[in-house]
Amino acid sequence: MPDSFDVIVIGSGPGGYVCAIRAAQLGLKVACVEKRETLGGTCLNVGCIPSKALLHSSENFEKAGHGLAEHGIVIGDIKLDLAKMQARKADVVGANVKGVEFLFRKNKIAWLKGTGRIAAAGKVDVDGTEYETKHIVIATGSESTPLRGVEVDEKRIVTSTGALELDKVPEHLVVIGAGVIGLELGSVWRRLGARVTVIEFLDRILPGMDSELATAARRVLARQGLAFRLGAKVTGAVTNETRVTLTVEPASGGASEQIAADVVLLAIGRRPWLEGVGPDVALDERGRIRTDGRFATNIPGIYAIGDAIAGPMLAHKAEDEGVALAERLAGKAGHVNYAVIPGVVYTWPEIASVGQTEEELKAAGIAYNVGKFPFTANGRARAMGDTDGFVKLLADKTTDRLLGAHILGPDAGTLIAELAIAMEFGASSEDVARTCHAHPSLNEAVKEAALAVEGRALHI
Ligand code: FAD
Ligand code: NAI
Secondary structure, eight states: OOOEEEEEEEOOSHHHHHHHHHHHHTTOOEEEEEOSSSSSHHHHHHSHHHHHHHHHHHHHHHIIIIISGGGTOOOOOOOOOHHHHHHHHHHHHHHHHHHHHHHHHHTTOEEEESOEEEEETTEEEETTEEEEEEEEEEOOOEEEOOBTTBOOOSSSEEOHHHHTSOSSOOSEEEEEOOSHHHHHHHHHHHHTTOEEEEEOSSSSSSTTSOHHHHHHHHHHHHHHTOEEEOSEEEEEEEEOSSOEEEEEEETTOOOOEEEEESEEEEOSOEEEOOTTTOSOOOBOTTSOBOOOSSSBOSSTTEEEOGGGBSSOOOHHHHHHHHHHHHHHHTTSOOOOOTTSOOEEEOSSSEEEEEEOOHHHHHHHTOOEEEEEEEGGGOHHHHHHTOOOOEEEEEEETTTOBEEEEEEEETTHHHHHHHHHHHHHTTOBHHHHHTSOOOSSOTHHHHHHHHHHHTTOOSOO
């Protein structure tokens, strides 16, 4: 008689492990299949957590080298111990993945180690052992999108996984793709001493984000030393022992040129990982598992969440889907509000957004007011010496309801949470403007931007 469960989740990333925990909290008998040696998926092992560890360490390194003198702190020569920085990153990852193991034990979730394959609805095979279950959740995540002519070897031509593991600072790092990974990991290696060139197909960075915010971010990042080649495409790469030579053409066509790099980071997006999971669940036009909006696939009893389905490829989106699905499987009313999912790029300054952009509002024909406030006029930002950027709020012209919030600035990723909550509660810009904000705080820039929606900012 095979072991049987109420729910088997395939994949232990933030979608899968959170779904497993919530389902167990609700009294279901749960197992989670993971083929990696450790739990936590892309996010904890090779994504969010290690990248944020290196972003933080490299920020400290840069501050020690350049940022402290204006505060009257004089230090002598600073030296990079990259091996130690990488070891610290590994410790941070280790603590996080062990944390998920602990949560599995606490919630009595069975960890089925190996590769999961759906034999049929209600049956999951894990490396030759079959398990029975009422419900199956596919949470297999995503992988880096390949580019024809640019063969990844994770040494000279790397994805984010290889870029997190470099044991030497490259002299010249070329990044293909000015998206989130390109800007975050490009920033890490620039701060540690690399010359960094970012090649982007479009004529802007961070497609999908508010274009005013993206343009301002590009200016700040360029000033920090990232060199941008916009409107350009890479058509080939030749690797030898020490270098990669890229062929680069204008996106609109024209003469090609060669660019040499020690390391090339390919970061042109991610695509769902579904290899060998079977059976044939229906996919959409972009290779993502098609769901009915409530995580059900076309096969009864099989559900999907996270990077494997449509929507932003973000850990917190995957988590919220995991919770909502677990609640539905337990007979409750789980729900995700896709209109209010914040996105944060952890460069410095940070770049954060929630809700609609100006371009989206224009395209939808929605009339709106804009309120903006720069960090140069915020007392706390001045005290910190971090005055790059601004807060921009978009509110419905008729009702004043907040429709979007976009922040470039210090701790923008933390500041955006206030606006996500406001939007979740259907707040107007006036609600935010009339809320008492502590002084001196960065959040006062949010309040001032809300006041600015009706032209009554106080400090500008
Ligand atoms: P994943 O985390 O990809 O987990 C899927 C798991 O399923 C994997 O462990 C895989 O081994 C396992 N699996 C697959 N197939 C099988 C199988 N057949 N059997 C058993 N196991 C299987 N998002 C943010 O919100 N914030 C960030 O700061 C952030 N930073 C990132 C940085 C990098 C470098 C990268 C690459 C991504 C980052 N992301 C970030 C995105 C985030 O990691 C993903 O959105 C998130 O991990 C998706 O979660 P998931 O549960 O859908 O899948
Ligand atoms: P992305 O979708 O953010 O950016 C890819 C970029 O590559 C785009 O600007 C695109 O126009 C460009 N591009 C596409 N094809 C190209 C080509 N042939 N040549 C040059 N440029 C090309 O994807 P990225 O950066 O790889 O990240 C993948 C996912 O991981 C993202 O969807 C993101 O959600 C997630 N992630 C999230 C993070 C965060 O929340 N802080 C951090 C890192 C990743």
